Amino acid sequence: MKHKNLALILAAGAVFTFLYLPLVIVVVYSLNDSKLNAEWVGFTWKWYDQLFHNRALLTAARNSLMIAAISAGAATVLGTLAGMGMYHYRLKVLPALVLTPIAMPDILMGVSLLLFFIMLNMSLGLISIVLAHITFCIGFVAVSVRARMSGIDPSLSEAARDLGASPWHCFQKITLPLLAPGILAGALMAFTLSIDDFVITFFVAGVGSSTLPLQIYSMVKIAVTPEVNAISTLLMVLTLILITLTARLFPGALRS
Amino acid sequence: MKPNTARNVGSGDRWKRLLALPPMGYLLIFFAIPTLIMLFASFRYAGEYGGLAPWYGNEDGSLSINLTLENWQRLFETDLYLRLFLKSIMYALLATLLCILLGYPLALMIARSPKKHRDLLLLLVILPFWSNFLVRIYAWMIIFSPSGALTRMMNVLLATVGLAPVSLMYSSTAVIVCLVYVHLPFMVLPLYANLEKHNPALLAAAQDLGANRWRRFWDITWPLSLPGVYAGAILVFIPVLGTFAIPDLLGGTDGIMIANVIKQQFVESRDWPFGSVLSMALTAAAVLVVLLSAKMGTRRGTLR
Numbered sequence: 001m002k003h004k005n006l007a008l009i010l011a012a013g014a015v016f017t018f019l020y021l022p023l024v025i026v027v028v029y030s031l032n033d034s035k036l037n038a039e040w041v042g043f044t045w046k047w048y049d050q051l052f053h054n055r056a057l058l059t060a061a062r063n064s065l066m067i068a069a070i071s072a073g074a075a076t077v078l079g080t081l082a083g084m085g086m087y088h089y090r091l092k093v094l095p096a097l098v099l100t101p102i103a104m105p106d107i108l109m110g111v112s113l114l115l116f117f118i119m120l121n122m123s124l125g126l127i128s129i130v131l132a133h134i135t136f137c138i139g140f141v142a143v144s145v146r147a148r149m150s151g152i153d154p155s156l157s158e159a160a161r162d163l164g165a166s167p168w169h170c171f172q173k174i175t176l177p178l179l180a181p182g183i184l185a186g187a188l189m190a191f192t193l194s195i196d197d198f199v200i201t202f203f204v205a206g207v208g209s210s211t212l213p214l215q216i217y218s219m220v221k222i223a224v225t226p227e228v229n230a231i232s233t234l235l236m237v238l239t240l241i242l243i244t245l246t247a248r249l250f251p252g253a254l255r256s
Numbered sequence: 257m258k259p260n261t262a263r264n265v266g267s268g269d270r271w272k273r274l275l276a277l278p279p280m281g282y283l284l285i286f287f288a289i290p291t292l293i294m295l296f297a298s299f300r301y302a303g304e305y306g307g308l309a310p311w312y313g314n315e316d317g318s319l320s321i322n323l324t325l326e327n328w329q330r331l332f333e334t335d336l337y338l339r340l341f342l343k344s345i346m347y348a349l350l351a352t353l354l355c356i357l358l359g360y361p362l363a364l365m366i367a368r369s370p371k372k373h374r375d376l377l378l379l380l381v382i383l384p385f386w387s388n389f390l391v392r393i394y395a396w397m398i399i400f401s402p403s404g405a406l407t408r409m410m411n412v413l414l415a416t417v418g419l420a421p422v423s424l425m426y427s428s429t430a431v432i433v434c435l436v437y438v439h440l441p442f443m444v445l446p447l448y449a450n451l452e453k454h455n456p457a458l459l460a461a462a463q464d465l466g467a468n469r470w471r472r473f474w475d476i477t478w479p480l481s482l483p484g485v486y487a488g489a490i491l492v493f494i495p496v497l498g499t500f501a502i503p504d505l506l507g508g509t510d511g512i513m514i515a516n517v518i519k520q521q522f523v524e525s526r527d528w529p530f531g532s533v534l535s536m537a538l539t540a541a542a543v544l545v546v547l548l549s550a551k552m553g554t555r556r557g558t559l560r
Contacts, residue, residue, distance in 0.1 A: 005368075012365035015358050019384050019440065022395030029398065036403055078279040085276025094276055097283040103490075105498020105542060107515045108294075109287070111522050111535050115297055116290035118307065135286040138279055196388050198501060203522065216390045220505060224397055232391040239386045243379075 023236065030229035047230035057231065060215035067126065067211060068194035071133035076187040078134065079141025080179070083186075086142060087149040102139040109136060110203035117204060124206025132204045133194045140193060141186030148182025188246055192239070291539075298532035299323045306526025327533045337517070337534070341541065344513040347428070348496040351435040352443075355492045356485060358436065359443035363484075364477070366444075367451035378448065385441040393505050396434045400424040400506065426508025434502045439495060443488035450484025451477070486549050494542050514538060 033044035051057060082098050085091070101109060113135070117128050152175070160170040198213035205214060212235070219228050301309040301322055312321050331337050366377045384392065399406050402423055411421035424430050454477065462472045500515035507513075514534065521531030 008361055008365050008368070011361035015362045015440075016380065018358065018437070019381070022392065022399060022437065023384055023387060025398055026391065026395045078282055081275045082279035082283075085279070089273065089276065091276070094280055097280060097288065101283070101287050103494060103542075103546065105495055105515070105538065107498045107500055107518055108291075108535055108539055111518060111531060112290035112294040113286065114522060115293050115528065115532070116286070119293060131286060135283065138283060142279070192386060198389055202519075213388060213390050216388070216394070217501070220390065220394050220397065224394070224401065228394060229398075232388065232394060235391060236387045240383075243383075243386065 026229050027233045027236070029226060030233040032226065035226065047226040048234070050227055051230050051234070054227070056210065057212075057215055060210040060212050063126065063209060064195055064212040067129055067133060068191050071130050071137055071194045072187055072191040074130075074134045075137030075190045076141050076183060079138045079186055079190070080145050080183050082138060082142035083145025083149060083182070084175075084179075086146045098139045098142045101136055102143070106136070106197075106199035107203075110200040113200070114203045124204055125209045128204045128206070129201055129209065129211065132200050133197060136197070136200060137190035137193055140189045141183070144186035144189065145179060145182045148179055152178045184246070188242070192242075294532045294535055297529055298327055298536050299325070300529050301326075302527050302529050306528070308528050327529045330530060331533055331537060337514075337537075340512075340514050340517060341537065344497055344515075345541070347432060347435065347513060348493050350432055351439065351496045352489050352492045354432070354436045355440055355443040356489065359440055359447055359488065360485075363444045363447035363451050366448050367454070374452075378445075381441055381444050389438065390501070392438055393434055393502055396430065396437065396506060397425070400430045426506065426510065428507065428511045430506040431503050431511040431513075434506050435496050435499065438502065439492045442491040442495070446487035446491065447481065447484040450481050450487075454480055486552070490546060490549055493545060497542060497545075498538060 028040075030047055031043055031045070032040055033046070034041040082094065085094050086098065109132070113128070113132050114124075117124060122128060156178070157170050157174045160174050161167070165173065196213065197211075198217060201211050201214060202217070205211065210218075212231075216228060216231065219225065296311075297308060300311050301324060303309045309322060311323060312319065314320055362381065366374055366381070369377060398404060401407065402425060407422075407424055410424075414421060458476050458480075459472050462476055467475065497513075498515050499513060500519045503511045503513045503516050504519075507516075515538070518531055518534045518538065521527045521534060
């Protein structure tokens with residue numbers, strides 16, 4: 001028995017190495033004082049310093065944060081409603097509408113939204129990006145909220161209603177607090193998905209507006225530079241902080 | 257008297273029905289309608305300067321309906337696109353198999369480790385997935401680059417055996433490795449969710465009856481875990497089938513997949529009708545795979 005466990009742990013360790021080694025390499029090279037991602041030359045912060053003087057990158061980062069905040073906010077409201085709707089009613093249309101966008105390859109949503117926006121004569125830019133991001137985030141929030149709904153005892157809100165609470169009062173005092181971890185997990189997911197999205201944004205962004213992933217893509221497409229290592233490392237640190245904060249503030253939110 | 261349960265909404269709660277309307281309306285407008293528009297666009301003519309030509313009416317004012325099957329015919333005219341589809345499906349199958357191969361030991365290890373460690377181990381699996389998608393591709397661009405340690409080490413080894421040096425960058429190997437890397441968590445999570453529920457008493461009983469660990473695995477753990485394997489396989493296969501960024505950055509000309517051609521039709525050659533045809537065909541392929549594996553999953557389920 002011990003022997004088998006050892007083999008299993010070794011195999012799993014190898015897979016963990018596979019998962020983390022590439023990211024470690026990115027971080028290490030971001031601190032390397034060489035233009036090439038090859039040999040270790042010496043320690044430097046200069047790539048980070050360059051980042052903060054890269055106008056295009058800073059604008060893209062600001063755009064990304066703004067887009068993610070707005071889309072995650074809107075998708076959280078709509079997704080929570082959809083999740084509750086999916087729990088309460090056996091409408092076949094709603095789950096189909098909510099779940100298919102999650103299951104489809106991203107590129108399909110990207111090109112169909114491009115066609116749609118062009119057909120409406122909408123100019124592509126921050127607004128079209130936000131509208132697209134809300135579309136693919138709703139499903140993830142809805143699934144998270146729907147899962148949380150199943151864990152709530154319905155007799156709680158029934159009791160509140162029997163004792164004379166209005167539907168809104170009951171929602172505010174009973175359902176919403178119980179749902180909160182599910183909503184929060186969904187919101188966090190939506191925010192990260194939005195910040196992270198490259199494929200759909202690529203099609204609906206138009207020429208004038210850039211996001212962080214689009215900017216990284218064009219940098220990488222031209223040349224592999226240590227500056228990309230630095231921005232990548234910063235992004236990883238940011239995500240790590242976000243996750244740790246959520247785990248500290250709301251234990252249980254990450255579990256669902 | 258009928259109990260007023262959550263699913264059996266009383267007349268006073270009818271307003272709740274309205275709550276589902278905003279998300280439904282939003283997804284109708286921004287998901288269902290664009291998909292239908294794309295289906296429609298696949299029957300239209302391309303515009304002179306890219307985009308779409310008007311689908312009714314002529315320049316001289318006379319009325320006609322300008323729809324065509326030409327775009328769909330083009331898909332089957334040469335075997336170019338069918339081959340590309342087949343190649344993409346092979347890539348996706350290979351990536352899925354490798355994800356099962358790598359993801360299974362990981363999921364099993366987590367499911368069998370002490371309860372207090374499981375959350376942390378799972379978080380470690382998800383963590384790389386939370387770092388930016390392009391960063392994860394970029395990491396492999398460094399690893400596979402000709403000046404990178406991996407390539408140089410390999411070429412030193414190849415030289416000692418007297419073989420010519422090779423480049424990993426811009427090859428289908430690079431594409432597959434990166435596809436597996438990016439999608440591995442999608443396999444581990446459903447597998448873990450399944451494996452965690454297995455009753456350890458079954459394995460103990462099998463051991464008491466003299467089954468060695470291989471038999472215990474193949475006769476008990478593996479068949480019980482098949483629903484998890486299928487769920488993970490779908491979650492990996494479909495996004496992989498529609499990937500364009502990974503072949504775009506790591507694949508060179510050899511490693512392109514169907515989504516690269518879709519992107520090319522929409523962005524570079526601006527032939528939207530044909531791009532729509534390819535997109536609809538990709539949708540059909542994805543739907544077919546889901547239905548097929550759902551069917552296989554249920555058949556397995558009834559056999560047990």
